[in-house]
Amino acid sequence: MLRKELIKLDADVENSEEALRMMAEMFVQEGAAKPSYPDAIIAREAQYPTALPAEAFDIAIPHTFAEHVNEPAMGICVLKNPVEFKQMGSPEITLHPQLLFMLAITDPKDQITLLRKIMKLIQNADALKQIKEADSVDEIYSIVNPLLF
């Protein structure tokens, strides 16, 4: 589910759209998502933002409809500098996520255990801080992967 190829450290981006496109294109490259995925991720984020004020710091969980997805996958992006996202449920609130957890979900019923673990991860301030401070893709993978099972 979590793939090393979908983990990006030190992402140097100007704005949320650039961050989303960069991540989403990695999903397409890896075959986890269809070519329509990047535009769909960006459009959905504009309509229904996904940033959350987690206990550790702001994060976001960009995702879109299953029709743009080939197989379930999760990617992690550590932003070099936080960029502006809108808060889920309250688009009038601006947040500054430092981590993005991008999700490719095909069937939420099927992947409910995973969604449950991801929610636990969002609430795990220690893990989020470790991810942000990590020096390598392998390190992030070894922090997060055990938490998804």
Add this chain to the structure above:
Amino acid sequence: MGKRKAIKLLTVCGSGIVTSSMLANKLTDMFEEEGYEVTAMEANPSELATYIAREKYDLVAYASPINEEDLAGTPALPAIGLITGLGDEEFLEQALEIFKAAGK
């Protein structure tokens, strides 16, 4: 032991899939622990009015903006705090009050 009281919940998020599934799952656990028998359905904001017209829900938990009139009087609470985990207690307290007021 008395019969467990049944409650029906509707969770709402932008796509009606990912976040509402997380919420439905969490709320089911949360209220089963409180002794309720829980049914949770998921919808997106544009489906809300249809769901409400079709069935009676005890509570709507929403993670995306919704139209007040779509609720047709159904009690509703914002649910972002459940995803971050920072608003669990507040949500639980308010929801239990709503259920009690409805005799559940």
